[in-house]
Amino acid sequence: MTTSDPLGEVLQRSRPFRSSSQKAVVGLLRTTDLLRRRLGDTVAAEGITLQQYNVLRILRGAGKEGLPTLTVAERMIERTPGVTRLLDRLEDAGWVERTRCTDDRRRVLASITPVGLELLARLDEPLARAEEDAFRALAEEEMEAFLHALETVRSSLEAEDGLEPPDR
Numbered sequence: 001m002t003t004s005d006p007l008g009e010v011l012q013r014s015r016p017f018r019s020s021s022q023k024a025v026v027g028l029l030r031t032t033d034l035l036r037r038r039l040g041d042t043v044a045a046e047g048i049t050l051q052q053y054n055v056l057r058i059l060r061g062a063g064k065e066g067l068p069t070l071t072v073a074e075r076m077i078e079r080t081p082g083v084t085r086l087l088d089r090l091e092d093a094g095w096v097e098r099t100r101c102t103d104d105r106r107r108v109l110a111s112i113t114p115v116g117l118e119l120l121a122r123l124d125e126p127l128a129r130a131e132e133d134a135f136r137a138l139a140e141e142e143m144e145a146f147l148h149a150l151e152t153v154r155s156s157l158e159a160e161d162g163l164e165p166p167d168r
Helices: 006-013 020-044 050-062 069-075 083-092 114-134 140-160
Strands: 096-100 108-112
Touching: 020 050, 020 114, 050 069, 050 083, 050 096, 050 108, 050 114, 069 083, 069 108, 083 096, 108 114
Parallel strands: none
Antiparallel strands: 096 108
């Protein structure tokens, strides 16, 4: 007499992913988590977070004139509603300064300080190494195909959400 194992039978019939889209989402999220942790560890050596690094990177690109705080928020890789608090912490550390716009007192401009630029200069090489290491397994043509696929998915999602692609 054989005994029936309904759970075992269900598990044997089921696939780990219901579709290639689900498998891609899980793979992308897992990979993002690994990248975020590795890059986060790299910037943490200088006492900052990835979000703080992202703001400083955006402000370095803006030059001496800086950017309105809302523009900084729009350009962030990971959108966050707490950009003011983030800028508060960066300003407290001396890496960012904020000034009221003379033309429109409601607008606040954020700019990176010389100390903030020094911090980014110390992080440039370690981050470049970590980024290169993360993708060293891909040949150049694989990297191009990967980047094209990411851009296609991102553009589609942004269009569905009615979003303009951020200027990074």
